[in-house]
Amino acid sequence: MRVAGAMSGTSLDGVDLAVIESDGVAITGFGQTAYRPYSEVERVILRSALGLWPGEAGVAEAAEVIEDAHLDLARDLGPIAAFGFHGQTLAHAPGLRGTHQAGDGERLARELGCPVVWDFRSSDVELGGQGAPLAPFFHWACARWIGAGGAPLAFLNLGGVGNLTWADPLAAAPDAPGALLAFDTGPANAPLDDLMQVRGLGAFDLDGALALAGQVDRGVVAAFLEDRFFVKIPPKSLDRGHFGHLVEKVSTLPDADAMATLVGCILGSVVRGMEHMPAPPAQLLVTGGGRKNPALMTGLQTALDIPVLPVEAVGLDGDFLEAQAFAYLALRVMRGMTTSAPGTTGVAAAVGGGRISQ
Structure with missing residues:
Protein backbone atom coordinates (compact mmCIF):
# COMPACT_ATOMS: atom_id res chain seq x y z
CA MET A 1 0.00 0.00 0.00
CA ARG A 2 1.10 3.58 -0.62
CA VAL A 3 1.23 5.53 2.63
CA ALA A 4 2.58 8.91 3.70
CA GLY A 5 4.06 10.08 6.97
CA ALA A 6 5.29 13.35 8.40
CA MET A 7 7.54 14.40 11.24
CA SER A 8 8.02 17.69 13.05
CA GLY A 9 10.96 17.07 15.37
CA THR A 10 12.31 18.59 18.54
CA SER A 11 14.75 20.75 16.57
CA LEU A 12 11.70 22.81 15.40
CA ASP A 13 13.20 23.39 11.95
CA GLY A 14 10.17 22.32 9.94
CA VAL A 15 8.07 19.39 8.71
CA ASP A 16 9.41 16.42 6.75
CA LEU A 17 7.02 14.38 4.60
CA ALA A 18 7.67 11.07 2.86
CA VAL A 19 5.80 8.36 1.00
CA ILE A 20 6.64 4.67 1.18
CA GLU A 21 5.19 1.45 -0.16
CA SER A 22 4.83 -1.41 2.31
CA ASP A 23 2.60 -4.19 3.57
CA GLY A 24 3.29 -3.18 7.16
CA VAL A 25 6.19 -5.62 7.47
CA ALA A 26 8.53 -5.30 4.51
CA ILE A 27 9.44 -2.09 2.71
CA THR A 28 8.73 -2.49 -1.00
CA GLY A 29 9.52 1.01 -2.23
CA PHE A 30 10.25 4.63 -1.38
CA GLY A 31 8.26 7.48 -2.91
CA GLN A 32 8.26 11.24 -2.96
CA THR A 33 9.60 13.45 -0.19
CA ALA A 34 9.05 17.09 0.71
CA TYR A 35 10.09 19.60 3.34
CA ARG A 36 8.37 22.70 4.66
CA PRO A 37 10.47 24.90 6.97
CA TYR A 38 8.90 26.83 9.79
CA SER A 39 9.17 30.60 9.52
CA GLU A 40 10.89 32.49 12.30
CA VAL A 41 7.50 33.69 13.56
CA GLU A 42 6.24 30.09 13.62
CA ARG A 43 9.34 28.93 15.50
CA VAL A 44 8.75 31.58 18.15
CA ILE A 45 5.19 30.31 18.64
CA LEU A 46 6.36 26.70 18.86
CA ARG A 47 9.25 27.48 21.21
CA SER A 48 6.91 29.38 23.52
CA ALA A 49 4.70 26.26 23.75
CA LEU A 50 7.46 23.82 24.68
CA GLY A 51 6.73 22.17 28.00
CA LEU A 52 3.00 22.93 27.84
CA TRP A 53 0.14 20.46 28.23
CA PRO A 54 -3.28 20.33 26.54
CA GLY A 55 -5.49 23.30 27.36
CA GLU A 56 -2.68 25.61 28.51
CA ALA A 57 -2.31 29.04 26.97
CA GLY A 58 -0.30 28.93 23.77
CA VAL A 59 -1.02 25.31 22.86
CA ALA A 60 -3.88 26.07 20.47
CA GLU A 61 -1.75 28.59 18.57
CA ALA A 62 1.08 26.07 18.29
CA ALA A 63 -1.29 23.35 17.11
CA GLU A 64 -2.63 25.59 14.35
CA VAL A 65 0.92 26.29 13.12
CA ILE A 66 1.65 22.55 13.08
CA GLU A 67 -1.55 21.60 11.29
CA ASP A 68 -1.22 24.35 8.67
CA ALA A 69 2.37 23.35 7.89
CA HIS A 70 1.39 19.71 7.41
CA LEU A 71 -1.53 20.64 5.20
CA ASP A 72 0.76 22.79 3.04
CA LEU A 73 2.79 19.67 2.28
CA ALA A 74 0.11 17.01 2.08
CA ARG A 75 -2.64 18.49 -0.12
CA ASP A 76 -1.16 17.31 -3.42
CA LEU A 77 0.03 13.84 -2.50
CA GLY A 78 -2.34 11.93 -4.71
CA PRO A 79 -4.05 8.70 -3.64
CA ILE A 80 -2.70 7.29 -0.38
CA ALA A 81 -4.05 4.60 1.94
CA ALA A 82 -3.25 6.60 5.06
CA PHE A 83 -1.35 9.59 6.39
CA GLY A 84 0.77 9.24 9.54
CA PHE A 85 0.66 12.47 11.53
CA HIS A 86 3.03 12.57 14.50
CA GLY A 87 2.31 16.18 15.50
CA GLN A 88 4.76 18.21 17.56
CA THR A 89 5.95 16.95 20.94
CA LEU A 90 5.54 19.79 23.42
CA ALA A 91 5.92 17.81 26.65
CA HIS A 92 6.95 14.27 27.47
CA ALA A 93 6.81 12.87 31.00
CA PRO A 94 6.03 9.13 30.95
CA GLY A 95 5.07 7.86 34.37
CA LEU A 96 4.00 11.35 35.41
CA ARG A 97 1.71 13.48 33.23
CA GLY A 98 2.13 11.38 30.10
CA THR A 99 3.04 12.71 26.68
CA HIS A 100 1.71 15.58 24.57
CA GLN A 101 1.93 15.85 20.80
CA ALA A 102 0.09 18.97 19.62
CA GLY A 103 -1.96 18.84 16.42
CA ASP A 104 -5.43 17.60 15.53
CA GLY A 105 -5.53 14.57 13.25
CA GLU A 106 -9.27 14.93 12.79
CA ARG A 107 -8.79 18.32 11.10
CA LEU A 108 -6.18 16.84 8.76
CA ALA A 109 -8.46 13.93 7.89
CA ARG A 110 -11.32 16.31 7.03
CA GLU A 111 -9.19 18.53 4.85
CA LEU A 112 -7.10 15.80 3.17
CA GLY A 113 -9.98 13.40 2.57
CA CYS A 114 -8.01 10.32 3.63
CA PRO A 115 -7.52 8.33 6.85
CA VAL A 116 -5.10 10.03 9.24
CA VAL A 117 -3.34 8.04 11.95
CA TRP A 118 -2.18 10.16 14.87
CA ASP A 119 -1.58 10.24 18.65
CA PHE A 120 0.91 7.41 18.27
CA ARG A 121 2.44 7.57 21.75
CA SER A 122 -0.41 7.78 24.27
CA SER A 123 -1.42 4.09 24.30
CA ASP A 124 2.15 3.02 24.95
CA VAL A 125 2.53 5.49 27.83
CA GLU A 126 -0.83 4.51 29.33
CA LEU A 127 0.36 0.88 29.40
CA GLY A 128 3.56 1.75 31.22
CA GLY A 129 5.88 2.38 28.29
CA GLN A 130 8.10 5.36 27.62
CA GLY A 131 6.20 6.26 24.44
CA ALA A 132 9.53 6.77 22.69
CA PRO A 133 11.39 6.16 20.55
CA LEU A 134 8.89 4.89 17.97
CA ALA A 135 11.05 4.65 14.84
CA PRO A 136 12.73 1.30 15.81
CA PHE A 137 10.10 -0.91 14.13
CA PHE A 138 10.90 0.92 10.90
CA HIS A 139 14.64 0.62 11.58
CA TRP A 140 14.17 -3.15 11.74
CA ALA A 141 12.43 -3.05 8.36
CA CYS A 142 15.26 -0.89 6.99
CA ALA A 143 17.86 -3.37 8.23
CA ARG A 144 16.12 -6.08 6.23
CA TRP A 145 15.64 -3.81 3.19
CA ILE A 146 19.36 -2.99 2.95
CA GLY A 147 20.23 -6.69 3.18
CA ALA A 148 22.15 -6.41 6.42
CA GLY A 149 22.50 -10.19 6.61
CA GLY A 150 22.90 -11.90 9.94
CA ALA A 151 24.83 -9.22 11.79
CA PRO A 152 22.98 -6.86 14.09
CA LEU A 153 23.45 -3.18 13.40
CA ALA A 154 22.65 0.07 15.15
CA PHE A 155 20.90 3.24 14.03
CA LEU A 156 21.69 6.54 15.73
CA ASN A 157 19.24 9.37 15.18
CA LEU A 158 20.76 12.76 15.95
CA GLY A 159 17.77 15.07 15.95
CA GLY A 160 16.97 17.49 18.75
CA VAL A 161 17.38 14.52 21.09
CA GLY A 162 19.57 11.51 20.27
CA ASN A 163 18.33 7.94 20.23
CA LEU A 164 19.81 4.53 19.45
CA THR A 165 18.26 1.43 17.93
CA TRP A 166 19.96 -1.97 17.99
CA ALA A 167 18.31 -4.22 15.41
CA ASP A 168 18.60 -7.91 14.59
CA PRO A 169 17.56 -8.36 10.95
CA LEU A 170 17.22 -12.13 11.43
CA ALA A 171 14.36 -11.70 13.91
CA ALA A 172 11.02 -12.86 12.52
CA ALA A 173 9.22 -9.62 13.35
CA PRO A 174 10.01 -6.27 15.01
CA ASP A 175 8.02 -7.25 18.10
CA ALA A 176 9.75 -10.63 18.44
CA PRO A 177 11.75 -11.04 21.67
CA GLY A 178 15.31 -9.80 21.15
CA ALA A 179 14.59 -8.18 17.78
CA LEU A 180 15.17 -4.62 18.99
CA LEU A 181 16.56 -2.51 21.78
CA ALA A 182 15.99 1.23 21.57
CA PHE A 183 16.30 4.25 23.82
CA ASP A 184 17.14 7.93 23.97
CA THR A 185 20.83 8.64 24.51
CA GLY A 186 20.70 12.30 25.58
CA PRO A 187 20.68 15.70 23.90
CA ALA A 188 21.79 16.05 20.29
CA ASN A 189 21.19 19.04 18.02
CA ALA A 190 18.90 20.90 20.45
CA PRO A 191 21.63 22.42 22.67
CA LEU A 192 23.89 23.12 19.67
CA ASP A 193 21.15 25.08 17.93
CA ASP A 194 20.06 26.75 21.16
CA LEU A 195 23.61 27.98 21.80
CA MET A 196 23.87 29.45 18.31
CA GLN A 197 20.59 31.30 18.73
CA VAL A 198 21.23 32.49 22.29
CA ARG A 199 24.54 33.99 21.20
CA GLY A 200 23.18 35.46 17.97
CA LEU A 201 25.41 33.30 15.79
CA GLY A 202 22.73 31.96 13.44
CA ALA A 203 20.38 28.99 13.35
CA PHE A 204 23.00 26.21 13.50
CA ASP A 205 26.75 25.50 13.36
CA LEU A 206 27.29 25.06 9.62
CA ASP A 207 29.63 22.13 8.89
CA GLY A 208 30.50 21.99 12.59
CA ALA A 209 33.01 24.77 11.93
CA LEU A 210 32.65 26.45 15.31
CA ALA A 211 32.91 23.20 17.26
CA LEU A 212 35.95 22.07 15.29
CA ALA A 213 37.72 25.32 16.14
CA GLY A 214 37.18 24.99 19.90
CA GLN A 215 38.59 23.12 22.87
CA VAL A 216 36.46 20.81 25.00
CA ASP A 217 36.02 21.65 28.70
CA ARG A 218 36.39 18.15 30.11
CA GLY A 219 35.05 19.22 33.50
CA VAL A 220 31.71 20.24 32.00
CA VAL A 221 31.49 16.96 30.08
CA ALA A 222 32.31 14.89 33.17
CA ALA A 223 29.68 16.70 35.23
CA PHE A 224 27.11 16.22 32.45
CA LEU A 225 27.73 12.46 32.35
CA GLU A 226 27.03 12.20 36.07
CA ASP A 227 23.32 12.72 35.36
CA ARG A 228 21.34 9.72 36.64
CA PHE A 229 19.75 9.25 33.23
CA PHE A 230 22.92 7.64 31.91
CA VAL A 231 22.93 4.82 34.44
CA LYS A 232 19.27 3.93 33.90
CA ILE A 233 18.79 0.62 32.14
CA PRO A 234 17.03 1.05 28.77
CA PRO A 235 14.49 1.39 27.33
CA LYS A 236 14.33 5.02 28.48
CA SER A 237 13.34 8.35 26.99
CA LEU A 238 13.87 12.06 27.46
CA ASP A 239 11.95 15.27 27.18
CA ARG A 240 13.75 17.95 25.13
CA GLY A 241 13.96 20.07 28.27
CA HIS A 242 15.62 17.44 30.49
CA PHE A 243 19.04 18.85 29.67
CA GLY A 244 17.79 22.38 29.07
CA HIS A 245 20.38 23.70 31.52
CA LEU A 246 23.26 22.49 29.37
CA VAL A 247 23.70 25.73 27.43
CA GLU A 248 23.98 27.58 30.74
CA LYS A 249 26.80 25.26 31.80
CA VAL A 250 28.99 26.62 28.99
CA SER A 251 27.90 30.23 29.36
CA THR A 252 31.35 31.40 30.52
CA LEU A 253 33.21 29.75 27.64
CA PRO A 254 34.11 31.44 24.34
CA ASP A 255 31.83 30.56 21.43
CA ALA A 256 34.05 27.89 19.86
CA ASP A 257 34.95 26.25 23.18
CA ALA A 258 31.31 26.27 24.26
CA MET A 259 30.24 24.55 21.05
CA ALA A 260 33.09 22.02 21.21
CA THR A 261 32.11 21.22 24.81
CA LEU A 262 28.47 20.64 23.89
CA VAL A 263 29.63 18.30 21.11
CA GLY A 264 31.77 16.51 23.69
CA CYS A 265 28.69 16.04 25.87
CA ILE A 266 26.71 14.57 22.97
CA LEU A 267 29.53 12.20 22.05
CA GLY A 268 29.89 11.11 25.65
CA PRO A 280 28.36 -5.40 19.37
CA PRO A 281 26.71 -4.05 16.20
CA ALA A 282 28.53 -4.45 12.90
CA GLN A 283 28.13 -0.77 12.11
CA LEU A 284 26.50 2.43 13.32
CA LEU A 285 24.25 4.12 10.77
CA VAL A 286 23.60 7.77 11.57
CA THR A 287 20.45 9.63 10.60
CA GLY A 288 19.00 13.03 11.47
CA GLY A 289 20.57 16.44 11.03
CA GLY A 290 23.56 15.58 13.19
CA ARG A 291 24.98 13.31 10.51
CA LYS A 292 25.81 16.45 8.52
CA ASN A 293 27.97 17.82 11.35
CA PRO A 294 31.61 16.78 10.83
CA ALA A 295 32.43 17.53 14.46
CA LEU A 296 29.89 14.91 15.56
CA MET A 297 30.67 12.34 12.87
CA THR A 298 34.46 12.57 13.26
CA GLY A 299 34.09 12.42 17.02
CA LEU A 300 31.91 9.31 16.84
CA GLN A 301 34.33 7.51 14.55
CA THR A 302 37.21 8.35 16.89
CA ALA A 303 35.30 7.24 19.99
CA LEU A 304 33.87 3.97 18.64
CA ASP A 305 35.60 0.91 17.23
CA ILE A 306 33.01 0.14 14.55
CA PRO A 307 32.29 1.85 11.21
CA VAL A 308 30.22 5.01 11.63
CA LEU A 309 28.35 5.90 8.44
CA PRO A 310 25.55 8.22 7.37
CA VAL A 311 22.51 6.17 6.35
CA GLU A 312 22.98 7.37 2.77
CA ALA A 313 25.94 4.97 2.58
CA VAL A 314 23.44 2.07 2.58
CA GLY A 315 20.86 3.70 0.30
CA LEU A 316 18.58 5.34 2.88
CA ASP A 317 17.63 9.00 3.20
CA GLY A 318 18.57 10.48 6.56
CA ASP A 319 16.55 13.63 5.99
CA PHE A 320 13.28 11.71 5.77
CA LEU A 321 13.79 8.49 7.72
CA GLU A 322 11.55 9.58 10.60
CA ALA A 323 8.78 10.73 8.26
CA GLN A 324 9.04 7.36 6.51
CA ALA A 325 8.86 5.68 9.91
CA PHE A 326 5.51 7.29 10.69
CA ALA A 327 4.18 6.27 7.29
CA TYR A 328 5.20 2.69 8.13
CA LEU A 329 3.67 2.90 11.61
CA ALA A 330 0.47 4.40 10.21
CA LEU A 331 0.03 1.38 7.96
CA ARG A 332 0.67 -0.97 10.87
CA VAL A 333 -2.00 0.83 12.90
CA MET A 334 -4.45 0.60 9.97
CA ARG A 335 -3.81 -3.15 9.83
CA GLY A 336 -4.12 -3.71 13.57
CA MET A 337 -0.42 -4.47 14.03
CA THR A 338 1.90 -3.53 16.88
CA THR A 339 3.99 -0.34 16.87
CA SER A 340 6.09 -0.69 20.05
CA ALA A 341 7.38 -3.49 22.26
CA PRO A 342 9.17 -4.07 25.57
CA GLY A 343 12.55 -3.70 23.89
CA THR A 344 11.75 -0.36 22.30
CA THR A 345 9.76 1.57 24.90
CA GLY A 346 9.67 -0.67 27.99
CA VAL A 347 5.92 -1.25 27.60
CA ALA A 348 4.77 -4.44 29.37
CA ALA A 349 3.81 -6.17 26.10
CA ALA A 350 3.81 -5.32 22.42
CA VAL A 351 1.13 -2.75 21.71
CA GLY A 352 -0.39 -0.95 18.75
CA GLY A 353 -0.78 2.78 19.27
CA GLY A 354 -2.44 5.53 17.31
CA ARG A 355 -5.92 6.89 16.64
CA ILE A 356 -7.50 6.70 13.21
CA SER A 357 -9.56 9.63 11.91
CA GLN A 358 -11.38 9.24 8.60
Missing part, protein backbone atom coordinates in the same frame (compact mmCIF):
# COMPACT_ATOMS: atom_id res chain seq x y z
CA SER A 269 26.19 10.32 25.89
CA VAL A 270 26.30 8.18 22.73
CA VAL A 271 29.35 6.27 23.96
CA ARG A 272 27.53 5.59 27.24
CA GLY A 273 24.52 4.44 25.24
CA MET A 274 26.56 2.01 23.17
CA GLU A 275 27.53 0.26 26.39
CA HIS A 276 23.94 -0.98 26.65
CA MET A 277 23.96 -2.84 23.30
CA PRO A 278 23.00 -6.55 23.67
CA ALA A 279 25.83 -7.50 21.29
